[in-house]
Amino acid sequence: MEFSFRLIAADGAARSGELTTPHGVVRTPAFMPVGTQATVKGLAPETVRATGADILLGNTYHLMLRPGAERVAALGGLHRFMNWPHPILTDSGGFQVMSLAGLRKIQERCVIFRSHLDGAMVELSPERAIEIQNLLGSDIAMQLDECIKLPAPRAEIERAMQLSLRWAERSKRAFDGQGGRALFGIVQGGDDPALRAASARSLVDIGFDGYAVGGLAVGESPDVMRRVIDDVVPALPSDRPHYLMGVGTPEDIVEAIARGIDMFDCVMPTRNGRHGVAFTRYGAINLKNARHADDPRPLDDESSYPGARDYSRAYLHHLAKSNEMLGAVLLSAINLGYYQQLTAGARAAIAARRFDAFRAATLEGWARGDIPLR
């Protein structure tokens, strides 16, 4: 199957659709669990699938360092390596070079960084980032970009945005698209509307299969994030998927769907699950809190994900307090299940042209908070 995107319904700026990829169909709005080191932490692939995920994200930065892209290719590619036969999107490594690597030097040709694993100096160019993603065999590849933290001086934001555009062109030239695989460009420009608009315009001129909004979820306020999305999305082709990278909280996701975003990824559901926090329609719940110790009720007896119905709060509390691995495993899956329930709810609401009511009811549920103690 060749990559394609089909809009199914729209309700205001919110859209639902379908991505077709070489490894299957992705329903949008879509949340992509993050499989950092070729694994969604703690979860077998069939468990990830059972949460409702259509597509995973793999991290080029991590996989290039260990086990290595050439090795994964020799083993049949990332899908076979991690036993996930469904769609995979890989990032380009740019974000982790910023957030994880030691000493790094950005040059026109490439970024040179010190591996966080063994201290080796490693080069990553736009061409190598694409080559790595070709080797991994992801269904959707991302251009290499330079992602900077906010706030930052305008000149610095502009420099990184212009460099990212030149890297976008080089990425496009390097990408072969074999087997129907897709390449997305990444809009940069920080919190500056003019720079964001210029970035989007130039990327559309180059022409990509989809467009991502990068450089958010890097320390800015929710208001800034939403304003940037409001600025960028209208500048993107409506017949291409719009991907908001690294976002976010359930509220961030609902608000971004309302503004025309189709795809998300974030470590939050699994990372917070490992720390004893559950995401539910009652908001985030800290299961380490003693209030749950004797509570026989499940997290949410109306959840579409069995894990949220089959275990008592008392049991999840016990696992979290005891630092039992199963607590991390169950809460990671429960949280992914909630994120999938949220995007599935959005898709259904958009199709029924009642997204505003869905959004209001969802926000109201979180604002009301957890069910009272009995």
Next chain:
Amino acid sequence: MEFSFRLIAADGAARSGELTTPHGVVRTPAFMPVGTQATVKGLAPETVRATGADILLGNTYHLMLRPGAERVAALGGLHRFMNWPHPILTDSGGFQVMSLAGLRKIQERCVIFRSHLDGAMVELSPERAIEIQNLLGSDIAMQLDECIKLPAPRAEIERAMQLSLRWAERSKRAFDGQGGRALFGIVQGGDDPALRAASARSLVDIGFDGYAVGGLAVGESPDVMRRVIDDVVPALPSDRPHYLMGVGTPEDIVEAIARGIDMFDCVMPTRNGRHGVAFTRYGAINLKNARHADDPRPLDDESSYPGARDYSRAYLHHLAKSNEMLGAVLLSAINLGYYQQLTAGARAAIAARRFDAFRAATLEGWARGDIPLR
């Protein structure tokens, strides 16, 4: 259902049979995964079930300290608490008091020990051990015993054995057997044949639903373990199940089955799995070894457990080297799957009166070692 035991077949001293319990049937020889803190570490109950397990072991010592037996009872019992609707055997806490607790004092009436969790002084009497197991609602309860390390002076072994016998009587009086639940006695006596024989005789006089061999896997050699089993089993009623506590390696298990043991429990498959070691028909395999880094072959393409077929050695190596939680999860399940495959193989061989051939072929497979590198 009331507890009962039915012998199906015998081949030499090896037996296959069926335990009926209030929560279902257990095929013997049976391996019981250990669910220490109300969880088999890292594995959801449906995963444990999928490995082929009929019955779990729960630890009285751990559960009495956290979350507490009264709390588990108020939450509907251990089966509901951990979402495992199948049979559960609970130990009496005696072994962990020896191996985990701080300062401890053995008295006629009870053992007093310092909790390894919070330093509190806790009393455990035979009556309280039974009360805790009643509250947990296990299908099979164990008497409280005093378990000592070997080697030990004969007088010390005899003292502990005699105390364990008096505790056996008190355990039997305290046990209500409601709902068809069973109580097992525990043979002690260290490595002394006369003491073992005396212990077995006295326990049979008291009368139990099943008989365990305790005080092994505490530092003695495999030869001593086998000799003690040879001494004890003939002294036990052949129409009751024989349970070898805390054992062991795959070889220990095959050799004990050959000597008339029906039930086993051990943390080895899950603990070693967490450390990157897989049990297979080729023997134990350390997946952290670099030889596996590029090996696309599964651990064992003829395994009856999917996890041993679905993931390459290269992937399991990557997970283990990266300290990824999924490595611990997959290898724990793969190892439990192998232990279940082993006991299932033994059951089939006994039924077909070819247990000696099964034992020889299994030992030969381990002795031959891992498949060669390609």
